[in-house]
Amino acid sequence: MRRLPLEEGRRWLEQAEIDLDWSRHLYREGAYHLVCFLAQQVAEKALKLPVCSW
Numbered sequence: 001m002r003r004l005p006l007e008e009g010r011r012w013l014e015q016a017e018i019d020l021d022w023s024r025h026l027y028r029e030g031a032y033h034l035v036c037f038l039a040q041q042v043a044e045k046a047l048k049l050p051v052c053s054w
Helices: 005-029 032-052
Strands: none
Touching: 005 032
16 A cells, blocks of 8 residues: 655655664764765655655
């Protein structure tokens, strides 16, 4: 079953926030290559928000 657009947008936002929290943790641990990857993922999910919640 397909989610409502607003629910889907919230799901993307929640996942982006989780990824951002992980990137902060990994930064403190020195895993910079993973931080870069997750930062890209956060940006991509943030850009999808308006599209998914439209």
